[in-house]
Amino acid sequence: MAKILVVYASDYGNTEKMANAVAAGVRSVATGEAVVRKAEEVTADDITASDGIVFGSPVHMGSMDWRVKKMIDTVCSGLWMQNLVVGKVGGVFATGSGFGGAGGGAELTLLSMLNNLVELGLIVVPLPKNTPGYPKGGMQWGPYGRSADENLQPVGVSDDALAVARLHGANIARAADAIRGKEIFAV
Numbered sequence: 683m684a685k686i687l688v689v690y691a692s693d694y695g696n697t698e699k700m701a702n703a704v705a706a707g708v709r710s711v712a713t714g715e716a717v718v719r720k721a722e723e724v725t726a727d728d729i730t731a732s733d734g735i736v737f738g739s740p741v742h743m744g745s746m747d748w749r750v751k752k753m754i755d756t757v758c759s760g761l762w763m764q765n766l767v768v769g770k771v772g773g774v775f776a777t778g779s780g781f782g783g784a785g786g787g788a789e790l791t792l793l794s795m796l797n798n799l800v801e802l803g804l805i806v807v808p809l810p811k812n813t814p815g816y817p818k819g820g821m822q823w824g825p826y827g828r829s830a831d832e833n834l835q836p837v838g839v840s841d842d843a844l845a846v847a848r849l850h851g852a853n854i855a856r857a858a859d860a861i862r863g864k865e866i867f868a869v
């Protein structure tokens with residue numbers, strides 16, 4: 683069974699909804715077990731016990747939430763020093779108000795979290811463009827839920843985005859199950 687840890691930060695519940703949708707997707711796969719943790723609460727044991735790790739963040743000032751980065755720089759960095767997360771599977775998702783037509787930092791938020799996963803030695807699962815619902819719920823880096831309308835009124839993440847998040851969770855569970863226990867990297 684592939685155990686997937688979903689770590690997120692959220693103030694207004696949108697990223698939390700996406701985290702729960704990713705977890706539901708993990709659990710939709712017969713071999714998938716999901717553990718959902720707030721970034722402030724995650725422990726080193728949560729991470730080492732997982733076959734896959736998913737980071738989720740709201741877009742804050744064009745980049746990832748500080749609590750997610752703090753968790754990476756404190757909890758993950760000690761594991762990074764000992765190479766204890768190398769070869770796990772990883773993925774990311776985000777929500778944002780979507781300031782401006784280009785997403786107001788959504789891509790940078792997803793990419794900066796992916797950069798950290800790669801630094802940790804994880805094998806990253808993308809969001810392929812043939813994923814059902816892709817045009818309304820993500821980009822190649824991972825699911826993205828826009829939580830405001832065009833007038834920047836908070837309307838919440840759409841069911842379409844949540845559906846894409848579920849599919850991403852299922853993909854990550856399958857990928858983690860496929861490589862679990864295999865020696866991928868030469869040492």
Ligand SMILES: Cc1cc2nc3c(=O)[nH]c(=O)nc-3n(C[C@H](O)[C@H](O)[C@H](O)COP(=O)(O)O)c2cc1C
Pocket residue numbers: 691692693694695696697698740741742743744745777778779780781785786787788828829
């Ligand atoms: C301090 C702060 C900064 C934000 N900066 C951005 C931003 O740069 N771009 C954007 O699209 N949304 C921005 N937002 C909006 C949030 O990303 C958006 O409302 C998100 O869905 C909130 O997630 P949550 O409900 O999980 O807290 C910002 C919100 C806050 C509170």
